[in-house]
Amino acid sequence: TLGLKKIAQTIPQGTEVIHAGFHPNAKAALLAREKGWWDGKIVQAVHMDPETFIPESFKKRYAFLFREVPYRVDHLLTVCEPLEQKLQRYGKPVTNVRNGVDPIYLETPTTGARSDSTNPVFYFCGALGRRKGTDLLLRSFAEVIKKHPTAKLILSGHGSWESYYKGFARHLGVLESIDYRGVISLEEMVRIMDHATAFVFPTWSEGFGLPPLEAMARCCPVITTVNDGTAQYVEHRKNCLLIEPGSIEDLTGAIEAVLADPDAARLLGNHARETAEAYTWEEVAERTERAMAGKGK
Template identity: 35%
Template structure:
């Protein structure tokens, strides 16, 4: 019988965070941060990051989150952004801003946050740009030369650009002309659960995919990879693919391959449902073509799941082959299927990789992330004065 619902405490005292988040008093008062980014109700990695960031903010740091983007019709998006400009300019005029922090990805986000960056620069406010875009390099290379130069001018106005990996740091320095000292690497943080499930003696191996259903995340590759498994491995496993996106296309592919009994598409899920799925899962799979540093992968690792991922974005800086995960090449469906097969049939490998995955993300604890941010805020203020 499966013990997947039983809980074992794996937390240890030696990993307790001893760093203290020191308050920053700026001109005799608490620090005021304006955080510009998408709605917290929006689906996606930046919104999930913002929620975690705000949840663990120190009480003496006052953060005003101004929504610059919201899903919906184009008219709604324009109204939301115009309201954001009005509120931001008002706060700048009232001098209620110490640091401006912008969460940015690519395409429309670059335009919106570029305008906000210009406004912050006009009012001589310290600027931190936090780059999340998984396809920014593709977006940037497709731009006209003069737009690239304009973008470079905007980015260079920041005191610090936060990127998700060393590879992204190299890209921004080499392509946008930022100085090396302007660009810092902050890996995405993760909330570490104190307890994780006991996953030994699992009768059916439960595979989990979390993310937007589509080509970029390798969702269709995953369905095809599952179809290549021997029938005995299919019957010993199941796959849940939770997320929005091209759900109908994925469903049609599942029907075409006669996999309805093995693969489920629950759609987009909330954080509570996500944690339940992470508790119940045995293996996490994310065969992406482009990434920044996926929060879903880090969350799975924190839940002590072995991960099957691709060497894109910042992933190779976190995941080591056969150490805390399995790495396959993007688009290599047979390789992906073989990796899934190896974890279905080898429980010892699953448990070993999962345990090491959890340990490897201890340094990415959200509380430590805030320690680093407080240091960053201090350095940015010191640059101004």
């Protein structure tokens, strides 16, 4: 609470709108308004359902501080249609601003660089952890490598690689076939996506799920799950292959399908590019600006 007070007292006078992307920042803005230190509009961006995500993200003794925040701000922003509907419970205006793909992903993809079924390369980027399905991915890869011993799996992102997943991969016998690169640049991600046989993202839940859309922008065949976040842009067998969350069998089968029919996989990637081109940050900025001005839904 002392930290919230400090944030609240640093809000510049004359600020008309605060766009809070983090529950404590919205709470601090509310505190400043209550104390008369500042008077303006509070717009809060909500990427995950506060009814379930807050208790998982903060120590329980702090969670209660933030539960009421969405009820008290002036406008809520979100990035997917299902969450837009759920947020109606707070009785505040809600605008789905969606998400955008960084322009670097929308540059013309490199042609002729993608790995084939002879030496397949699969790629995952994101926070390594249970919610992203990292354990499922490693178990599935252990099955794939039995038929395709030259296959490689590239992982990038922060998370529990050294403390857990490296040992888990060793236990499964696939460590030597995994290339963990940690946090990497957008340029390196683009190069990997242009080279990968498929992008694999077996997540359990997402507020939006940007990595699969970024891979789609590079014409990379995508294997992922349908959830609140991805539902607005994924189409099974048209721009990606969809699997059931938690299903090793589904994931392994989808990987095998990509390897068995490279032409179909290439077509998936081409259609995926068309999908990704509709998601630009310019459109996100326009929707956000309208919401801040009170013109959004």
